[in-house]
Amino acid sequence: MSAQLVWYKRDLRTADHAPLARAMAEGPVLPVYVIEPDYWRQPDTAQRHWAFIRESLIELDAALAERGLRLWVFEGEAMAIFRWLNAALGGITLHAHEETGNAWTHQRDRTVRRGCREAGIALHEVPQFGVVRPLASRDEWAGHWERRMKAQPVCPPATARALDPGAAVHAATIPIDRLPAERGGGRVACPGRQPGGRAAGESLLASFLATRGETYRQGMASPVSAGEVCSRLSPHIAYGTLSLREIVQTHRRRWMALKAEAPRSHWARSLKSFESRLHWHCHFIQKLEDEPALEWRNMHRGYDGLRDESQTDPERLAAWIEGRTGLPFVDACMRQLRAEGWINFRMRAMLVAVSSYHLWMHWREPAQALARLFTDYEPGIHYCQFQMQSGTTGINTLRIYNPVKQSRDQDPDGAYIRHWLPALAAVPGEWIHEPWRMPGGLQRRYGVRLGRDYPWPVVDHEQAARDARARIKAHREQRDLARESARVRRQHASRSPAPERPRSGRRRPPPGQGTLDL
Numbered sequence: 332m333s334a335q336l337v338w339y340k341r342d343l344r345t346a347d348h349a350p351l352a353r354a355m356a357e358g359p360v361l362p363v364y365v366i367e368p369d370y371w372r373q374p375d376t377a378q379r380h381w382a383f384i385r386e387s388l389i390e391l392d393a394a395l396a397e398r399g400l401r402l403w404v405f406e407g408e409a410m411a412i413f414r415w416l417n418a419a420l421g422g423i424t425l426h427a428h429e430e431t432g433n434a435w436t437h438q439r440d441r442t443v444r445r446g447c448r449e450a451g452i453a454l455h456e457v458p459q460f461g462v463v464r465p466l467a468s469r470d471e472w473a474g475h476w477e478r479r480m481k482a483q484p485v486c487p488p489a490t491a492r493a494l495d496p497g498a499a500v501h502a503a504t505i506p507i508d509r510l511p512a513e514r515g516g517g518r519v520a521c522p523g524r525q526p527g528g529r530a531a532g533e534s535l536l537a538s539f540l541a542t543r544g545e546t547y548r549q550g551m552a553s554p555v556s557a558g559e560v561c562s563r564l565s566p567h568i569a570y571g572t573l574s575l576r577e578i579v580q581t582h583r584r585r586w587m588a589l590k591a592e593a594p595r596s597h598w599a600r601s602l603k604s605f606e607s608r609l610h611w612h613c614h615f616i617q618k619l620e621d622e623p624a625l626e627w628r629n630m631h632r633g634y635d636g637l638r639d640e641s642q643t644d645p646e647r648l649a650a651w652i653e654g655r656t657g658l659p660f661v662d663a664c665m666r667q668l669r670a671e672g673w674i675n676f677r678m679r680a681m682l683v684a685v686s687s688y689h690l691w692m693h694w695r696e697p698a699q700a701l702a703r704l705f706t707d708y709e710p711g712i713h714y715c716q717f718q719m720q721s722g723t724t725g726i727n728t729l730r731i732y733n734p735v736k737q738s739r740d741q742d743p744d745g746a747y748i749r750h751w752l753p754a755l756a757a758v759p760g761e762w763i764h765e766p767w768r769m770p771g772g773l774q775r776r777y778g779v780r781l782g783r784d785y786p787w788p789v790v791d792h793e794q795a796a797r798d799a800r801a802r803i804k805a806h807r808e809q810r811d812l813a814r815e816s817a818r819v820r821r822q823h824a825s826r827s828p829a830p831e832r833p834r835s836g837r838r839r840p841p842p843g844q845g846t847l848d849l
């Protein structure tokens with residue numbers, strides 16, 4: 332009987348784990364994680380990702396131990412390791428979840444599929460959440476998602492037949508207490524990073540559904556409240572310490588109880604919004620699954636040439652990513668993201684709008700730079716959202732967030748800005764959103780000299796937004812975009828009624844957002 336290898340990737344749990352359950356049913360099991368050095372050299376990987384994974388691997392090993400198993404960690408090229416294990420163990424069967432990752436993992440998975448065929452290794456890949464491979468038509472997608480989320484979670488048995496793979500394999504593995512401390516680029520200190528591991532994920536889900544989520548809907552837009560009222564489950568979903576189905580089902584049990592008690596409460600409305608986001612998670616990843624090139628080229632090819640990738644100004648990029656654009660709210664959000672590895676959705680969208688419209692940079696390099704800052708980096712959501720917020724999907728309303736209006740709306744008294752930008756600590760609310768308007772005397776009084784303690788703005792944001800609108804209008808006028816828009820809509824647009832659409836049927840732009848319907 333061949334050894335049953337469970338190849339862990341972005342599914343670092345034992346619960347609701349179909350590959351583990353199948354492997355346990357079929358023979359002696361060897362759970363494996365491969366640290367792939369070439370992956371960790373990619374420009375969208377970062378130390379904070381590895382730190383989260385590392386903590387999750389340690390907990391996964393402990394969870395496997397409860398079933399009489401352990402996690403075997405290798406470092407090297409995945410297919411080379413599987414070939415070697417196949418020879419060393421006299422045959423293996425490989426079980427894994429499908430992954431929709433970046434171009435590197437996409438290529439790696441193709442190599443593994445081909446390698447397994449050549450080596451005669453049986454490979455069983457199964458879906459991990461609502462992404463369908465291959466998807467015949469978007470029309471069917473929502474039904475697939477619902478069926479998968481409703482299905483019984485797959486619980487592996489309590490005990491397994493472990494496999495002792497012998498001295499050679501023992502010698503080739505990295506003991507769990509000696510996992511490398513560092514992998515990946517983007518080594519920006521992240522003292523406030525969320526801890527990895529399933530226990531932290533379970534605790535977040537429980538506290539969100541018990542108390543924190545009540546004001547989710549009202550509090551999610553402002554970075555002042557979002558850290559508390561949002562679920563903060565994103566890195567756990569991205570690395571699979573919890574399965575999406577577990578989250579959907581736990582949430583729905585809570586939702587049913589609340590609906591019976593108080594159907595119109597904040598709670599009920601908040602949980603409805605939360606479920607839409609769980610749906611969007613797979614909706615966005617499905618786009619990258621269907622068109623992996625979205626990682627590097629425009630979703631709507633008619634927008635090729637709108638911005639020139641080779642002309643990204645390194646000074647502007649550095650000012651943006653280091654939080655020194657001179658636009659205080661933008662810089663404060665970036666500083667929070669750098670220090671904590673997370674920022675809420677609205678502020679992610681605003682950061683991208685500033686990079687793509689006000690600073691007029693192509694989305695590609697900024698997308699990699701932000702990927703390195705998000706602990707929850709999920710390529711399918713990330714690149715598709717980036718394109719949507721940069722106006723290159725051709726099917727979404729353009730959202731040119733006004734960073735000063737966002738600042739006044741989301742941080743009216745400026746406390747958040749002062750927290751993240753100590754140079755502005757003494758500046759009162761009247762000036763904090765636009766310190767460049769302060770006369771020299773006031774700068775002296777409040778202990779900040781612009782250009783020395785805090786930068787002048789890199790752009791006049793109002794003029795820059797006008798310029799961006801004009802450029803896009805001119806680009807659109809010169810091209811026939813309709814046919815490609817129809818293709819994008821057919822291939823990628825949601826078919827379900829858009830959640831949270833106002834009753835009038837016309838989508839209202841969020842406050843502080845200059846839309847452009849040309």
Ligand SMILES: Cc1cc2nc3c(=O)[nH]c(=O)nc-3n(C[C@H](O)[C@H](O)[C@H](O)COP(=O)(O)OP(=O)(O)OC[C@H]3O[C@@H](n4cnc5c(N)ncnc54)[C@H](O)[C@@H]3O)c2cc1C
Nearest residue numbers: 561562563564565608611612676679680707708709713716
């Ligand atoms: C430019 C940009 C890049 C982004 N990159 C990522 C990324 O790399 N990884 C990532 O997980 N999310 C990304 N998002 C989506 C969203 O901002 C985060 O999922 C959310 O802020 C995570 O916090 P949370 O877990 O508290 O979310 P909650 O609001 O509590 O939502 C629960 C879950 O739903 C999913 N979700 C929420 N919002 C969205 C959304 N707009 N689109 C798709 N799924 C969503 C996430 O899995 C999230 O964990 C990005 C958004 C933008 C605008």
